[in-house]
Amino acid sequence: MRILLQFPEGLKQKALEYAKGLESEGNDVFISASPTFGACDLALDEMRNISADKLIHFGHAEFHHVNANVEYVPYFVDAPLTLLPDSLGHLRDFKTISVLTTIQHIHQLDKVRKFYEENGKKVVIGKPYGFAKHSGQILGCDIGSAASVDNDVDAHVYFGGGMFHPLGALLNTKKPFLVVEPFANKIERIDSFRETYRKRSNGKKMRALNSKNFGILVSTKNGQHNMNLARIIKQKVEQQGLSAKILVANTFDFMSLNNMMEFDAFVNTACPRISIDDTERTRAPLLSANELMEVLAMKRELKAANVKPEF
Numbered sequence: 001m002r003i004l005l006q007f008p009e010g011l012k013q014k015a016l017e018y019a020k021g022l023e024s025e026g027n028d029v030f031i032s033a034s035p036t037f038g039a040c041d042l043a044l045d046e047m048r049n050i051s052a053d054k055l056i057h058f059g060h061a062e063f064h065h066v067n068a069n070v071e072y073v074p075y076f077v078d079a080p081l082t083l084l085p086d087s088l089g090h091l092r093d094f095k096t097i098s099v100l101t102t103i104q105h106i107h108q109l110d111k112v113r114k115f116y117e118e119n120g121k122k123v124v125i126g127k128p129y130g131f132a133k134h135s136g137q138i139l140g141c142d143i144g145s146a147a148s149v150d151n152d153v154d155a156h157v158y159f160g161g162g163m164f165h166p167l168g169a170l171l172n173t174k175k176p177f178l179v180v181e182p183f184a185n186k187i188e189r190i191d192s193f194r195e196t197y198r199k200r201s202n203g204k205k206m207r208a209l210n211s212k213n214f215g216i217l218v219s220t221k222n223g224q225h226n227m228n229l230a231r232i233i234k235q236k237v238e239q240q241g242l243s244a245k246i247l248v249a250n251t252f253d254f255m256s257l258n259n260m261m262e263f264d265a266f267v268n269t270a271c272p273r274i275s276i277d278d279t280e281r282t283r284a285p286l287l288s289a290n291e292l293m294e295v296l297a298m299k300r301e302l303k304a305a306n307v308k309p310e311f
């Protein structure tokens, strides 16, 4: 069988080992060398171009159904639980908490829950919106496990590595948010980032008030493609007498976007994290669809009041 292997960046170092194993079973094995951001980003074009019979995607659970022969191989990592006792001091004032983690540690979530319950906490585990597969699991674009229980808890606890995943959950909740990072040996309340990102978003919207030419980003990645939204956005922009063009790429390269000097604002319909995490990489404001709607509403109000924005 002709097989294409696809690994996220953190697992690419294992590619050769897996390839050799499958080759020794008589398969014709290829390895995708493209950047891989998640199961939203399956190497389907590469699979088609080399006529592979199967794509094996490592490290992520299925994101949504695709019409291709794809096998998902999860990669679980046992993280030390030794920081949990120290986290109790940070949770002293909170009786009911939610616990959250990523797919890599989802098999440990039950142990984390039991630990907090044995130490007097009521633990609520929320459900994802659909892209993530497990209760308590969060993705950068599926924070349902946190947001769906925000009204029921006093605080959220994220157990896992890095800020990418908890940041999305933080920005879509209101309660105190504790990050327990077992590998960095760090426990941190990250609530103050909400204000940082709110100010950053306001700054983008203010800068976009003068914009006349909008570039709408559409990704061709299987789980990020949103042409319908892009067309709606284009229509909304044009209805206001402004110009909009749809810009298509698989992975958006910020240097290339910055070379498109005629556009004075970009609107993201691809991975929702682009308009949160990458806003400082573009010359022009990089808005989410919601931020664009706010900008258009502000523009209408200013026009009605005959006020010129001073940005």
Ligand code: SF4
Pocket (backbone or CB within 6 Å): 037, 038, 039, 040, 041, 139, 140, 141, 142, 223, 224, 270, 271, 272, 273
């Ligand atoms: S956050 Fe972005 S990169 Fe990650 S799974 Fe969601 S769409 Fe893909």
